[in-house]
Amino acid sequence: MSEKGIHIEEHRDDEASKLGMWLFIFTELLLFGGLFLVYSIYRWQYPVNFHEASLELSVTIGVINTIVLLFSSMTIAMALTAIQKNNKKLALRLIAVTLLMALIFLINKYFEWGHKFEHGLYPGSDLMALLERGHLLYFSLYFFMTGLHALHIIVGMILLIIAYFKVKKDSVNSDRFVFLENGALYWHLVDLIWIFLFPLMYLIT
Amino acid sequence: MDHNKTHITEYKVLAKILLLLIFCTFLTISITSFNLAAFTVTIALLIAGVKGFLVLSYFMHLKYESLLLRILVGSIFLLFIIIVLITFIDYSFR
Missing domain, CATH: 1.10.287 (Helix Hairpins)
Structure with a gap:
């Protein structure tokens, strides 16, 4: 509103922003979908090797990380509810909890991977070259898929940190919250991918 | 709006x-x-x-989104299932 009372229409379309985010999520789903396709073909060709190799993973760490991610997914959805209800303080706290959960997930992943690295099991290592073909394929897919997933966790954290400061500065508020909504959508995508990664990587019989 | x-x-x-x-x-x-x-x-x-x-x-929040978006999301999953099926049919009959 100018001093003369001329109303300046703000250029903004939340629906379109959200649709754009969804289109991006579709590309992400197909990216991981391609990897799941490769995984399922090789698992079908080397069922015994995949089972043996999966025994190397700790189901306990997998379960902890699953619950951590599911919980963080709820807290970020709650953060959006809080901002929509104009409860800024609660929204900030919930985003902070989500970020903490993301950090716990990454720390777990660090120990999980670190343990394998200590045993000489990492992409390009001498040990990997000596493995049977099915084992090699399993571990290559394991490192690539969980690695790409962890990368998405880091990107999601960056988005949520930006959202945190936007909420703090009131540029994300109960009237315009599409940035937080899209950030939350991205975070749920990360959770969604893990929902399929966990049983396929850790629980092979 | x-x-x-x-x-x-x-x-x-x-x-x-x-x-x-x-x-x-x-x-x-x-x-x-x-x-x-x-x-x-x-x-x-x-x-x-x-x-x-x-x-x-x-x-x-898809439950409360527009029908268009729900159909779009559904089609992505359907597309993926079809791709998997076609690939497996291909591998099975080689």
């Missing part, structure tokens, strides 16, 4: 969905501890599908 028409998901609903998701996780673990051959992976994937549906519907 209809900014205020957005559906607000209550905290309680979100908490219930989380409990359901955790329950499904433990269900998957207990089922995969038995060896039911080919059924194990099918059941594990079915439960994962249910979990995915819950996340999409409630956490990602």
